[in-house]
Amino acid sequence: MYRYDEFDAAFVKERTAQFSDQVARRLTGELNEDQFRPLRLMNGLYLQLHAYMLRIAVPYGTMSSKQLRMLARIARDYDRGYGHFTTRQNIQFNWPKLRDIPKILADLASVEMHAIQTSGNCIRNITTDQFAGATADEIIDPRPVAEILRQWSSLHPEFSYLPRKFKIAMTGSTNDRAAIRFHDIGLQAATKALGEIGWEVWVGGGLGRTPMIGKQISPFVPHEDLLAYLESILRVYNRYGRRDNKYKARIKILVHETGIDTIREQVEEEFAHVKGGVLTLPQQELDRITKYFAQPDYELVNETTVDVAKEKILNPPYGRWLERNLNAHRQPGYVSVTISLKPTGGAPGDATDKQMEVVADLAERYSFDELRVSHEQNLVLPHVRITDLPAVYAALVEHELAEGNAGQITDIICCPGLDFCALANARSIPLAQELSRKFASPERQAEIGDLKIKISGCINACGHHHVGHIGILGVEKKGTELYQITVGGDATENAAIGNILGHGFVVEEVPAAIERLVDLYISKRVSADEPFIAAYRRLGDAPFKEALYGNA
Template identity: 65%
Template sequence: MYRYDEFDHAFVSERVAQFRDQVGRRLSGELAEDAFKPLRLMNGVYLQLHAYMLRVAIPYGTLNSKQLRMLAHIARKYDRGYGHFTTRQNIQYNWPRLADTPDILAELASVEMHALQTSGNCIRNVTADHFAGAAADEVADPRPYAEILRQWSSVHPEFSFLPRKFKIAVTGAERDRAAIQVHDIGLHLKKNEAGEIGFAVYVGGGQGRTPMIAKKIRDFLPEEDLLSYTTAIMRVYNLHGRRDNKYKARIKILVHETGVEELAGQVEQEFLQLKDSELKLPDADIAAITAYFAPPELKNRPEGWEALARWKKADAGFARWVDQNVAPHKHPDYGMVTVSLKPIGGIPGDASDKQMDAVADLAEEFAFDEIRVSHEQNLILPHVALADLEPLYRGLLAHGLETANAGLITDIIACPGLDYCALANARSIPLAQELSTRFGAAERQAEIGELKIKISGCINACGHHHVGHIGLLGVEKKGAELYQITLGGSGDENSSIGEIIGRGFEPEKVTDAVETIVDTYLGLRLEQSETFLEAYRRVGPQPFKDALYGATQAAA
């Protein structure tokens, strides 16, 4: 993985010292809240319902054991013994004291981490496929490009005060596991006929109150043009993006109002000016960054095949976990392991300090010291020999991390919702817990198959409800919570925005409503292999409307 150079170390330390001074002046009263708020936000410190919240950046979701142990240490020393992994592959702490935040940032800096650009109208943490560098369907590892973008965008003077926040995602595989089509910029690594690496460039996707699928404005951008072309997009957005209305300020609105062709033309024009500037990436620079992400030396471990078959036969729980949470690696003797942070009835994305320490230890022992955070709020061990799966499983089991539900109905994404968030209108976590408990039986989950439920507690859509196969949006109606259901959303290479199915449901009725939807799907699917999403795309919303509201009411 990437290691800080002297410049990075000096830069991050300087920022910590600067923030320590700002916090000191705030606490002494020298700085008023109006002046201080933008400064704390630039350092990832929010104020939520019960306390401050610190959001720590995990660039493209990649961590080593030392860093994960530091995240555990911070949870233990400065918070309440846990952290919450987010859909931007970051971690949030819910109870830090403002007075402690400079010390927390100093501790993070000691393991090459920070909280910069996790808030504000700047380019946020660049996300990437959590299976990067390991997936069998990968054209190239997206992380070197994400790292180049991170370095370029960090405190970029021209792009620190954009009309609104800006999110970039990169994927390097055929299957899109980074939801690039619902990002401000989505980059899809590919090879052209000559075998050269480049990107398909998507612009103007996003969720929030106006969900949109990104439009492709370049089918093949050579890798050397990554920064010049991205700069061109940013300049067009910075110049023409709306600053008069916060709700219309994202680039998706600009793309929509300008038209794709016109906007692409403007970008190309700007790009022509920049193409041969100092932004052009030299091959040597790309190679130097790529070298940081060289895969570990994976020795052949063919003995794992026989052992795996034997272990699976002996332990049904282990077999289920392997079948659900271990995906094929590009090396046949290895697997990519999803460590589920979705225990049945638990809080999606939360991990205790002990669990973080345990995963760090296991990663060191069995997974070449590499950990990823997925945007689906799980942890990933991308390189594990099949021969080591059984001891790894025992280690996870000892810490309640063995839930075999990756991609299943209980692998729910949920934002913090009204239990923590100052923006939320309704709770997300208790609903996730109830759904998880309702559908938690292993046999039932297996019978239902792949089904992604995503829950947001407000229209800002941090819980990605627009791209949930079943999406749940909490709203406030007459002072009470109400949940709106959307169906048919998807955040993969065939992204779609879910459709609102009808009137919303009260908290005590929404789990039953989801069950009705699931039962309707089970009744109409052509065969067990037809997933919920496939079935929905085949039959449309009507059968689900009929089941939820009755045939006559739905027609009205």
């Protein structure tokens, strides 16, 4: 895991001191809210419906137990005893007092964390696969390169005031668990015939009011040229991206209106000027950063498999947890464990201070002091011995963290919605809670299988509803909260944007509407092994639309 060097420590300390002075001037009235707004946004501080919200960066989703314990302490001392993990692999605190923000930032700096560039028209937190460096299907651990990109993008003078916010995601696997095709830039590890590893580059993806799937701009960029190539993309965007209309300011609009071929030509022209210059990444620097992400000292163990079928008979809840919440590891005898933050009736992504401390303890004891935040709003212990699974599970059960539902219908992605967000049109958390209760039966979830529901409280799509197998979008019409339902979205390498099937429903009608879609799927699938998304692609919109609306 990366540790701050002298530059990191100095610039975080200086920024904390600078913002502390700005907060003091706001509290005394020397700065009004209009003057303070751009300053606070540069430091991850939003003004929401009821209070300030502080968003803290978790670079590439990786944390230590010490860092998670600090987040738990901040939740307890400065908030209301919980934090909210987001789809950007960050954490948000919804109730801090403005006067406490300097103390919170100082506490964060003490454990090498900050809130810089979690807001504003800059390059945001770079996200990766939550199983990076551990998963068995990985070409390369993307986190060393993600760390280099973090250093390159932090306080970059040319890209601090882009036309709009800018998001980068990357994966080292052929199986995309980072939704790279729905980011401004997406990076996927690629190999050449002789085994050289580099990066496939996608550009112009995004959700929001104009969802678009990114387009491949280059099939292969070597490690040493990646910074220069990305800088070339950012320069083209900074030069031609629209600044007159924030709804058309993202790079996806530039790519769409200009065309990927023209954008590629502009980027290649820029790249020709900078390639081979100061942005060339020396192999020794890549090697230096990579050492921070060296594999843990795994033990050679005899027990390398889990008899899930046996455990499902002996202890059904434990067996279900094993079946759903484990991911295959590159090291025999180990697995990665998903800790679901989606208990029945709970707010998706929320964790209490006590739960955070429990997960920190488990990471320290059973996962080489390392944990991850997933973009699906769960936590992950990346390196757990199979022989330690009973102990880990027992601790999770004690603290209501042992829901065995990863990837199932109750593993819902959900934005804060109108309960917190000033931009929202509708509530999303209460609907997620009701759906969680409706489909809580383990037997029912097992019958349904893999199915991703994603809920957004407004068109900004923080809940990624466009790419849910079933997506739900809250809208407001004549003072009434309505919910549009989309079907067929997919955030993986088989990227797809869901289709709106018809008019919206009032909130009381949504759970039954979702159940009709599920029942239709079960009745039409060719076998119990055909997932919802595969059945939808085979059947098309018509039967699902009829299930929702009848013959109307």
